[in-house]
Amino acid sequence: MTIRRFAIVLTASCLFSLPAWAQQVIASAASPGNVLSVEVQVDGGGKLAYGIKRRGKEIIGLSRLGFNLANARKLDGGFSLRKHTSSEHDSTWEQPWGERQFVRNRYRELRVDVEQKKHDGRQLTVVFRIYDDGIGFRYEFPAQPQLKSVEILDELTEFAVTQPATAWWIPAGELPGLEEEIRKAPLREIGIANTPLTVRLDDGTHIAFHEAALVDYATMWLRKVDGQKLRAMLAPSPSGPAVVRQGAFTTPWRTLQIASDAAGLYMSDLVLNLNEPNKLGDVSWVKPSKFVGVWWQMHLNSGTWNAGPKHAATTANTKKYIDFAAKNGFRGVLVEGWNKGWESDWGHGGADFSFTQPYPDFDLPGLAAYAKSKGVRLIGHHETGANIVAYEKQMDAAYKLYAKLGVDSIKSGYVHEAGTALFTGRDGKPRYGHYDSQEGVRHFQKAVTEAAKYKLSIDTHEPVKDTGVRRTYPNWLTREGARGVEYNAWGNPPNSVDHEAKLVFTRMLSGPMDYTPGVLSLQGADGKVFNSTQAKQLANYVVIYSPIQMAADLPENYEKYPAAFKFIRDVPTDWADTRVVNGVIGKFATIARKDRASPDWYVGAVTDDQGRTLPLALDFLDKGKRYTAEIYRDGDGADYRTARRFDLVVETKTVTAKDVLQLRLAPGGGQAIRLVPQL
């Protein structure tokens, strides 16, 4: 027997004013341009739900809102409206770095305050921010004596997709660092997904489900309840309920970017807009830039992280990279394997790492000084083996050391065999748990905010997903959080030929990725070859956004391909503007970006295994100006499946805003263009 029965009985006793199945709209609002609208309803049992329409057509059907709590009666049902308010907002803010300098933040906010009269009048607010290109909503828990602490067992938020849809997804909670291959499947066939979860409805509407401002809360995964109905699933904690908070707090924003096509998804600034403004003040010490590193040779098995005959992080080898960086205008030199501890079984525990003691053959202070003398900076490296307990003990000393040496950015790593990291549980004891748990989220945040105190920027590998927190803490420069180019060295299989065309409209919707592009040699370990042409390696610098970009290949390989290498030297990593010219998920993508430091534009286009010709209207260029287009394109016979993957043509053309270029991409190919105004 269920309460359904008793809802009727209770109705008879007038406890509810409506039968349990009756729906009543209690609030609604539309976006400023009237593209999207939200309706909030309550049923006879006082259960809250919302639905979303786009241009009048329902795209998210009635979807539940609420929580099961562990320490109190649930926040699900028994709700009645206290009040709702609606307000319109329009402002523009400036990013210290990013894909565009100025971001417009135009939305209508709908605040819905509800209470559970029967449960001591407990209150909850659901706030919707309704943009023309997406919707975010979050729950606000006020400070209230009836609910001083909140222990969340389940978040019940649902997303009922009304039409049959195709999903591009990765499983949640599996490989740490979100390094699963991106899968394509009918939405009704997906498992538990991490976000962004991108879906294309049968009518062509695209939706990306994600979250914004994931701070001190468990990561939201999405599980299918039934059919095409998704429900939030909070990453479990090893210490108790998924989320424990005290006093007033807000949840992360649950976000839906909604557009007519894939390009429209990418053009939305919803997730950044829903984050808090910069809390660090002057962040001129955060430096978008390019770097090289003692790194790829280890992936090729020609060097090792640990000390020994093949140790890569030696003083001599690092000097070679510093010299190469200085000569070619790269600001950073990353060195992995510089510190003691790599001999141990670190991938399963990581307790033996020192973050302050270099190997004897690595002269850390000397190299830091040498780099500075050449106008270059070492990039620090902290591989934790996902032993966060051990790392946090050394973190302050390690940050201090780097700051003292003038190292101003750190790549951190959390490699662990699939599953769990070791962090401090809520009871203060060490606990193995999911990276995505509230405890995990707290650590990644702490690593960044503590780093800010030393004016250090962070590039997190094997991270929790990006939710736009970089707006608030601009020293969180980038992260990995997907399969990077390293999989082409040793992946079994390597990255698929359509990987970038999928990444752009899935993982990249969350934020920058340290993709480590630019391996012009197109070769991994043991004879493995990339599913890519050389031109595509260049295009990736524009297509896959990161404020710090690696030139990942070995210096000697760059010396073999000076023409191609010129583009890598030229391309900036900080942009005044970004336009997605076209794109179909997993098929192709073309992105144009304007340099922030010059009037130059850059274009990157990538394709899957299909060769194709994509028109590129140059209407983003300044009218009336002539530009020199430096074009790096696939040769006529280029093909990622043959030795002709190296066929690259570099040519220049004079163009204007009126021109339409035809970008011919080889199978597995790409194209990169620099557009420089003529004087």
Place this chain on the structure above:
Amino acid sequence: MTIRRFAIVLTASCLFSLPAWAQQVIASAASPGNVLSVEVQVDGGGKLAYGIKRRGKEIIGLSRLGFNLANARKLDGGFSLRKHTSSEHDSTWEQPWGERQFVRNRYRELRVDVEQKKHDGRQLTVVFRIYDDGIGFRYEFPAQPQLKSVEILDELTEFAVTQPATAWWIPAGELPGLEEEIRKAPLREIGIANTPLTVRLDDGTHIAFHEAALVDYATMWLRKVDGQKLRAMLAPSPSGPAVVRQGAFTTPWRTLQIASDAAGLYMSDLVLNLNEPNKLGDVSWVKPSKFVGVWWQMHLNSGTWNAGPKHAATTANTKKYIDFAAKNGFRGVLVEGWNKGWESDWGHGGADFSFTQPYPDFDLPGLAAYAKSKGVRLIGHHETGANIVAYEKQMDAAYKLYAKLGVDSIKSGYVHEAGTALFTGRDGKPRYGHYDSQEGVRHFQKAVTEAAKYKLSIDTHEPVKDTGVRRTYPNWLTREGARGVEYNAWGNPPNSVDHEAKLVFTRMLSGPMDYTPGVLSLQGADGKVFNSTQAKQLANYVVIYSPIQMAADLPENYEKYPAAFKFIRDVPTDWADTRVVNGVIGKFATIARKDRASPDWYVGAVTDDQGRTLPLALDFLDKGKRYTAEIYRDGDGADYRTARRFDLVVETKTVTAKDVLQLRLAPGGGQAIRLVPQL
């Protein structure tokens, strides 16, 4: 970057003997009749996996085994074989009550002892019991100083179904009491499922995934990882990791009943066989029997649970039921709404129930005595509102009271709005959590073992699922745990016409169900009608097994249909043998059962919305004997969609074991037969 990369590096340093992707068979065994076989493998990273073949064909592909722990390094990878042993077992045991008196337990056991040499030599054993009709396996944690307590974050057990398959499933963790409609979908489209999860592979093989001996552990749900690969998902605890155990312990058995058809699934005794033998000794005080009750009238809205003008549980009304029971040979009279506390908002909290104080208009001692004087027993009723904290405080006193009054069985209820029950968390504080959590499982178990001390039998409504624990504690007579007949009173919609034909091969694989059949009036509240003919109501007594069965309709309705009612009076609830004659999931099912107290056989057959004629070979009857078949069949024009749903023909025939009857079932119909040997 992931550890995959480093597995190669580590291989180079000889930490592993095989590359991570190489598989090595470390143990294998086949069932006694060589129908099913299991292979256990380890890969180069020491990860454990198993696979299952049926008659040489792989049906479960390589599937992971292991755990993520919260308080220690995971038990996943780094394993090497210590030893494996195999042994054959064949015995027969007797049930105090059940679907058959004697149960054969014939299997080959394969014990695989593994250790993690690098992790302090931690040991784990996986034990497979391989039957011809199914496989169970469990993990055994030995007492070991390196792992004194075990906190399980995730159980990683997988079930990789090799062929496309159709699933019949219900979502896990949603409606308490497992009262979801049974859904049919391609296996790849299911959400998080409770078990039994029944699937039919494209080659016709049927598999039911379930568990046996769920004691002091979290309930296993099944989630889809990807495609058709399922993984155990332990019901979350509000107090920390899903499972916390000390010292040596074993997990529940993970079970797969495997057969060529649906009938074969039902005929398997795997789940009972994998439970511990009876721990209660003499259980002659456990009484399979039939009962009536002050119950259906509340569902029809003509009575109320709480006191007032329509209060149903009055002394006078109860006497009427006692008289009716005595007159018609029913042993029990259930009375709901007898105790104080129903006025409050109990379905959301349940704190106000008294389990010892009757309403003033209900003379509990007097009625108990009156019943006994008539050879009838009151059946106790404990509705907890899922407030287990409050219930456990009163449980002992409540049991004591009933025992004193001669009440020897109790129907308990745990109605709560979807989601959570209130129980005592691991920290001793009240916690709202899932019924299926380790805490929930512990309570349901405690309610039964404590009841045994007072020789009380339990019929749990809104229970955790059955996993055969009734073998160990035979006073756990039955439970609800699915949509019962009550949904026909007020369900929106009521039970579907194919409900029973689905139940038999899904929910009923787990154990008895208090289905409350026999509503001959075929009518719910507010003019709702059953999707059933009257004949089907009779068939349900045979088709849906329970050692205690209700005659759920109002006495006055039985008086209207004396011919049909005779079958309800005759049919026993305890069986010497059971044969599934035929069945297709969701379409039809025919079951023949031999009475344990007489030489009579009973047959029940039910169909979905299709009328059909099913042959019934009577070869189960004693050869050479003549039987009188008392046949209760759908009339020729019977149809569940029309008023002719009441068309019932009762006829008798003389038959022998050589006869084959043709059972003609109307759309939505059924047939019930009693076979009595002629002298």
